[in-house]
Amino acid sequence: MKWAIDDPARFLHERAELDRFEAESDWLSTAWRVSENGSIAVDLDMTIHGRVFAGRMIYPETFPDSPPYICPRDASERWSGHQYGAGGPLCLQWRSDNWHPAVTGADMVRSARELLSTEQHPELPNTVPSAHRLTPGQGMRGAGRRFVATAELLATWTALPLLSRTGLQSSIVYNSDAIVMFVAKVADAQDVLQDVIDLPKGIATSLPLFSLSGDGWIFRSDAFDQRQSIESAEMLVRVLTEAGFATDDVLVQESGKYKAKTIVLLGTALSSLRVFLIDSGEQPELLEHRIVFPSLSDFRLSEEAQQLASVRVGIVGLGSVGSKAAISLARAGVRKFLLVDDDYLSPGNIVRHELSWAYVGTHKVRAMRDALSLIAPAVQVDARTTRLAGQESAVSAAAALKDLASCDLLIDATANPEVFLLLAALARKNGKPLCWAEVFAGGYGGMIARARPKHDPNPLAVRDAYHAYLATLPDAPFKNAAGYDGTEEQPLIAYDSDVGFVAAALTRLVIDTGLSREPSEYPYSVYLLGMRREWIFEAPFDTCPIDVQGEGWESDGDAVSDKDRIAVVEALLRMCEELRADTDPPI
Template sequence: MNLWWLEDIARVDAEKAAVEALAAQEPWFELTRWVFNAFRFSAEGEITAHGAAYPVRLIYPDRFPAVPAWVEPQDGSIQWSVHQYGPGGPLCLELRPDNWHPDATGADMLRSAYNLLEVENPLGEGAKGTVPSGHRIGAVQRYDWGAHPTFIGEGCHRRLLTGQSAGLSAVHWVGCDKVAPILIFDELDRERPELLLRADLGSLRWEIPVLVGRIDKSIAAPADREALGTSLGIDFGDIAAETSLLALAVCATSTTAYHSPSADRVVERKFFVVADEFGLRSNRASEAKGSKVAIVGLGSVGSKVAEILLRSGIQRFVLVDGDVMLPANLERHTLDWRDVGSRKVAAVKRRLTNIVGGAAVEIIAANLNWQRSAKVHADDIEAIAGCDLIIDTSGDGPTAYQLGAIASNFRRPFVSTTVFEGGLGCLVARSIPGVDPAYAQARAAYHAYCEQQDVAPPSSGTRDYEALSGTGQPIVADDAAATLAAGHAARTALDILDRVEQVGPAWRLFGFKIGWLFTGGHGHNILLNVGAPSPEAPAGPHPALPDWLDGLVKEAIVAAKATS
């Protein structure tokens, strides 16, 4: 531990001199002694204001002067001022953590304490003054000071006040820190996919009814549901006594929320109107937001790519992975212990829809290189090929080649990401039809480049993403490597979806550590030219079908119409 009074003796001497000079010059302060209080360097003395004595303690924190000193009563049970953090707590003075400067001294704090006590005069004779509050506390800082919160969006609240809201309801859930929030919504809110407006018993989230009473003035806190209904003019009808509900008291100047978990209980809740600004930070165009993205491989990289894209405004996915979440995956994955034992795709879908309630997430709980039914495999490929962008985060070479071929055949943009063994860096490969070479062609150019560098790649270890150093010691890719790779892949994907003009080579190697090709370590990036765009088939009319094939097509159309 760094103790300022051990390391900066000159400042200790200066503080001591300043406080003792204050005591010598000012009749309102008498210094009693210097002392260590709870191992903090301190001065004890007495401030006198309007004939009343205030025994005070000036405390220097261990990180002074980077952290401000404070003044508090010597008696830990005393509350002198409304500008005080509880009985025995520090006085809130003119110098505080939000405006402190290291040049300020303990003597300055004592002067500020005297100014406060002299004006407020809590114990002395004569008039009691008021010191204007210097508190600038925002909604976030106030949030934890109260009861369980009730939220409503600005738009819904505006419609509520003007009588235009319809279909009011709420979701109630159990969060961390023993907080149980409630979110109010109406029919228009239900059309917003980003809101989490559905019940889910597995997540301890359930829907409760909302009733509205319009009043002219505020009411006294009701003791039970019957009194609440009488005060607000609400008829609870057939709602069972044990059914939880929310009642809103709406008047011209305020809205008050009353939660009634049962007929014999009513609790007033803190009411917060929150901004309807979801998606404003990413500013994704509607065309990109409507895109559908396939992500194959939901491991440490793929799970992060999915979450980044979702938070960036993309809300339609096909997720493909047959793997199961195991304890060993926790060090790099976005999932946690609650998901251990689940298929990764199912758990990632749950995580995504807990962020954006209306996200459309299809899952395929299988690996494309598994031995399985050809029909099922074909259906899965159709689902992938139907997406606007295909992303490979499988870390499997054959799967990457297969997806690259699918993307090329169906003329879909393709991004493949691989973390190099040992977390030395990552590869992000892009293939846009008409802009970049096909994946297989570019991969051949990449392998040729690596062979020309005359630097042996790191030896693979026994675990995924593990390499062996020159001395044979294992080097494992950590979560920082997986996260960086996911960020680069997601940025590439978003640029494609946003139709950003592509500049520079399609294959990029990003260095995270010194090793192999990355002599500069983190930030050593290699932009690799893998060739010209692959030639496209000339556009033109489809060739005429042979009569026998044309007949089969017509038969199929007739059969389909007959069964529709």
């Protein structure tokens, strides 16, 4: 009732308008009251076609900024097809999507009478067309069991011939508000199960999700174009039999219980698709699933972004910046990753890390591998718990560096100068582009940088030019925030949003580099990014590009004479001959 106290003129206007409307009508009687929860309400007795509709109009506390609503006083009554369930409010001419404060409660009652007079006419009932449409999410509310149909899965199923039965493997994921089924594999012409290529691998495994696998069949027949009532497993078997299919392995008992089976029916059109689960138990319970069809959002990646699928990205450092960049790159189209980090996820990391408490205590690279397996299909992740520039086995360190050298693009997300030296040397020796980033402690800004063969100075030259530029500026209020050390980070060095800002900028730079865009969207090798007015930044989101100059990727030491090359080859041949002599058995 607070709205009436705050706006007494509006309350008096509402009463006057409804009193006047009642006086002019011979079908309406009203009684104002205060409901049990303190809301102002009006009991309505509306006599329409000889029937009394006992309703109630309730004014919400947000009135007049949102509409009052009318519902039956008896919570079990359903008056109209334009009603949100039994006892729910009527969907009238004025709703949340077109409400205007000038509309009164009397207007709402008038709209209710028009709706009920049309729909409840004893001789000429008519359907009132809907003035608006529910979103898919609204329509899915209350559906406790759902089936997600991917685009590739539907393409495979619609290519099946009529009167066919094909094997499948399903995966069921238990979420908080719904049990969601996917199909992970479909049998081919040789009855061999093949992966559904647009379903992420993580969906079909027991980890990282709690996913239960099952088997079943899809039956395709034009008999399924006519939607029949199927309320039990026995009725499902009868429908399949009448369509001409053998059903001896649909209801299967084992050790006194029926085996769980996924049964899919498909006619000639996708609209006929129905998905059932025969649940395991002493009696075969049949559970039908609501279909979640693919939407346009499932096809958002451009042809350019699809080129990223062939680019193998090596990321060293899976802390706050590296974890966010990895997830974003997978969403952008990258499908091949090498992740290198020796650290595990601790509770203190959660304030800025892309992962959650579900992975605390797990090594970051392995947890990220699981997370990436749920982001996109066909993701391939190699994970190494190696600490570069740290105390490691020489064999382990060499193997990690060799693996990094095979990547198409390298990312240093460690903010560790020793790691940078290793990666810079590796990038220069193998001709691989290197991108890196830092977040300035305090979260006031950060930097992103890259070095590309044939386009930029080599990585060390870019770094040296960057530091030379910093030397010309006033001292920064904070140093960069270290993120690679296994020791506990200082608290509140930056908000998660600050780290995300820098990680997003780094991701964009990596995408541009991976696609080898010409011309590049980033003409400079280094960018300083401001998030607030501080140091050299004049405003939030201020960007300062740095035009760096320096040595290229080939040094004087790279020039080798033919004489030296021949000498090296001869020495290697002698070594191979000696090895063969030592290993060949005597004759």
